Amino acid sequence: MLDRKRDEILYSSFQSTKEGKEELYHSEKNKIKDINHESNYNSLTGLPVLRLFYYSAGEIVKEHPEERYAVIVMDITQFKAVNEFLGRKEGDRLLKFIAECLNEYVKERPFTVAGHLRADNFCLFTAYRNKQELADIAVAIQRRIKTFPFAYRVIISFGICASEEVQPAIPYLKDCATLALSEVKGKYYADYNFFTEEMRTNMLREKLVESDMMEALEKGEIVPYVQPKVNMVTGRIVGGEALVRWLSAEKGMVSPGEFIPIIEKTGLVIKVDKRVWSQVFQYQKRVLDEGRSPVPISINVSRMHIYDASLSETFSEMCDRYGVPAGYVPLELTESAFTGEKNINSDLVKLRNKGFVISMDDFGSGYSSLNMLKGQEFDEVKIDKEFLSDISGRRSKVVIRHLLAMLQELGVNIIVEGIETEEQRDFFVENGCRRAQGFWYYKPMPLEEFDELLRTQSKNSGKTT
Numbered sequence: 001m002l003d004r005k006r007d008e009i010l011y012s013s014f015q016s017t018k019e020g021k022e023e024l025y026h027s028e029k030n031k032i033k034d035i036n037h038e039s040n041y042n043s044l045t046g047l048p049v050l051r052l053f054y055y056s057a058g059e060i061v062k063e064h065p066e067e068r069y070a071v072i073v074m075d076i077t078q079f080k081a082v083n084e085f086l087g088r089k090e091g092d093r094l095l096k097f098i099a100e101c102l103n104e105y106v107k108e109r110p111f112t113v114a115g116h117l118r119a120d121n122f123c124l125f126t127a128y129r130n131k132q133e134l135a136d137i138a139v140a141i142q143r144r145i146k147t148f149p150f151a152y153r154v155i156i157s158f159g160i161c162a163s164e165e166v167q168p169a170i171p172y173l174k175d176c177a178t179l180a181l182s183e184v185k186g187k188y189y190a191d192y193n194f195f196t197e198e199m200r201t202n203m204l205r206e207k208l209v210e211s212d213m214m215e216a217l218e219k220g221e222i223v224p225y226v227q228p229k230v231n232m233v234t235g236r237i238v239g240g241e242a243l244v245r246w247l248s249a250e251k252g253m254v255s256p257g258e259f260i261p262i263i264e265k266t267g268l269v270i271k272v273d274k275r276v277w278s279q280v281f282q283y284q285k286r287v288l289d290e291g292r293s294p295v296p297i298s299i300n301v302s303r304m305h306i307y308d309a310s311l312s313e314t315f316s317e318m319c320d321r322y323g324v325p326a327g328y329v330p331l332e333l334t335e336s337a338f339t340g341e342k343n344i345n346s347d348l349v350k351l352r353n354k355g356f357v358i359s360m361d362d363f364g365s366g367y368s369s370l371n372m373l374k375g376q377e378f379d380e381v382k383i384d385k386e387f388l389s390d391i392s393g394r395r396s397k398v399v400i401r402h403l404l405a406m407l408q409e410l411g412v413n414i415i416v417e418g419i420e421t422e423e424q425r426d427f428f429v430e431n432g433c434r435r436a437q438g439f440w441y442y443k444p445m446p447l448e449e450f451d452e453l454l455r456t457q458s459k460n461s462g463k464t465t
Contacts, residue, residue, distance in 0.1 A: 042116040044092055045099035053115030057125040057170045060111050067111055067127040070134050070162040071173040073181050074098075074141070077155040079120035086152055097148050098122060101141055123174060131194065134160050138192040157185040158192035179203060209262045213246075217275060221247050224276045224283075225444040226297060228453065229415060229437045232429050237457055240297045241332065241437065242280045243444050244272055269302050276300075277318065280329060283447055285322040295454065298330040298359060306333075312350040319354070326355035332382070334361045348377055359415070373410060381407060385418025385438070391427055404431045 040052040048056060061069060076082070076094075083091040095116075102114035102124055111127035128134050138158040145154055159181025161173045176195040184193035216222055222244060229239035246254040263269040277299050287294040305311055319326050331351065348358055363381040383400075390396045407414055416428050419438030428436065442453075 042099075045095055045116045047099050047102065047114050047116035047122070050115060050117050053113060053117075053123065053125065054170050054174075056113045060113065060125070060127075061167050061170070064111055064127070065167050068129075068163065069111070069168060069173070070126060070128050070160060071170070071177045072124040072126070072134060072138060073117075073159045073174065073177040074122045074124075074138075075157055075181055075185055076120040077157060077185060082152050082154070086150075090150070090152075094148065094150060094154065095120065098141075098145065101144050105137065123177070125170065125173075128162060131160075131162050134162055135192060135194075142191050156191065157181055159184065159195065160192055161195040176200070206262045206266070209259055210266050210268060212248075213259060213263060213268055213272070216246055216248065217271060219249070221249065222272055222275050223247055224279050224447055226447055226450040227437050227444040228442045228450065229435055230441045231434055232416075232419075232425055232436050233434055235441075236461075237295060237453060238435060239295045239330075240450055242276055242297055242299050242447075244276050244300075245444075264302065264304070267304065270304055270308075273300065273302060273305065274314075277329075279447070281318050281322040281324050283451070284324045284328050287451075288324065292454075292458070294324075294328045296328050296330050296357070298332045298357075300332050300334075300361070303334065306347070312347055312354070315351065315356065316354055326351075327357060330357035330359050330380075332359045332361040333378075352377065352379070362417075373406075373412075378412070380413035380415060382415045382417045388416070388418050388420070388424050391424050397427070400427075401431055404428075404433060408432055 040048060042049055057069075057071075061067075079091065082094065099114070099116065099122070102122060105124060105126065106112050106114050109126055113125045115123045115125070117123055124137070126134075126137075138160065142156050142158075145156055148154070159177040159179065161176035161180060163173055176199070179199055180193045180195040183199070184190050213222075224242040225245045226240040226242055228237045229241065230236065231238050244256065244260070246256075246259055248254050260269070263272055280297050280299050284294045284297065301311075308314070315326070315329075315331070318324075319329075352358055357380065358378040359380045359382060360378050361382050362384045383403075387396075387400055387403075391400070404414065414433050414435070416424075416433055416436040417438065419425050419428070419436045419440045421440060424438075425436070425440060445453075
């Protein structure tokens with residue numbers, strides 16, 4: 001539960017967002033009269049563009065403030081595929097038909113405005129009596145579109161925001177409807193979704209986390225924890241993986257599950273990752289300056305970084321700035337990064353040529369792992385811990401045994417992730433694996449604690465690690 005102070009912060013954030021939307025409406029309202037017809041209407045469908053949609057809906061609210069209003073936002077799932085497979089002409093024909101469907105509601109229902117926001121994104125503003133009425137509109141439009149003669153199955157998703165307030169801010173209603181749409185788009189169990197107070201609370205909580213995270217970066221509260229990687233035969237630490245942790249002065253350790261999904265969604269993960277990367281490079285520089293031999297500490301590269309054209313240069317610059325050879329900082333990419341829309345082969349080649357070790361994290365968690373082995377160049381794979389969940393079963397052992405043999409034949413280094421029992425360790429050692437990480441050995445720890453382990457290990461062995 002959010003405490004009273006947090007409630008006040010959330011409410012303040014909500015109010016400022018709403019007020020900002022109202023200011024936007026009034027600003028656009030003042031400009032609308034000076035804009036020509038071509039700028040006000042979509043050239044293909046003839047529907048109002050967003051600016052005119054806001055203005056027209058706002059005028060209705062102003063003239064009929066006693067009504068309750070809602071915004072319905074609709075989107076075509078995989079519309080890009082429609083254009084690719086059937087051609088732009090067919091796609092345009094579909095968009096025109098949807099516009100005709102919406103225009104019928106404009107003619108039939110009082111206090112109603114339709115809009116064409118962009119590409120395959122449409123919206124409908126209308127007065128309503130109850131939510132079922134709005135749901136019926138979404139279902140009726142979906143049913144009507146299904147009758148359209150088309151060589152591609154068209155799936156339409158709807159987000160609905162029904163306001164209980166008097167004279168609501170139209171841009172805010174549209175944004176809330178869009179948020180509701182994002183949670184149902186592409187799903188097969190429902191065609192429409194209503195914006196709820198829970199969504200509002202989650203949205204504001206995300207905004208609060210985003211704001212707190214920016215402050216945490218400024219205060220230096222974002223730090224790397226390291227989970228050691230161990231040689232399962234000797235028990236020696238042979239490396240580590242840097243994991244982001246948030247040590248808040250007010251809240252203590254913030255669970256990664258609470259903030260990582262949000263920073264990935266908002267894009268803040270890029271700044272957070274770079275902060276962790278630089279701290280790992282700084283630590284490796286310190287080890288080198290002290291005359292010790294570092295063990296490799298891998299850093300995670302999220303999928304969002306894959307779209308950064310300067311990613312290779314960023315890592316090269318860090319190597320040069322800190323004087324740390326690339327081999328001491330392996331790069332871990334999740335399997336999903338290899339299967340994204342962007343082909344990352346050229347980026348991986350550049351990074352490998354600079355000496356970076358490329359590791360595929362969570363190998364086996366998706367459906368394309370084996371296919372990845374054919375087409376991608378990487379140096380190691382980390383066997384996903386899900387593979388270890390049923391290691392005692394005969395079928396599981398057969399699958400894992402053959403998977404390991406195939407990876408070894410390909411010359412790919414293997415790290416087993418999530419070792420938690422002696423049985424798991426023994427099985428993988430028997431099948432030729434040497435390196436692993438997991439709670440059986442160590443949990444993630446502060447960087448200084450990891451450093452102390454290495455110093456102790458070095459002292460006990462009589463040589464640098």
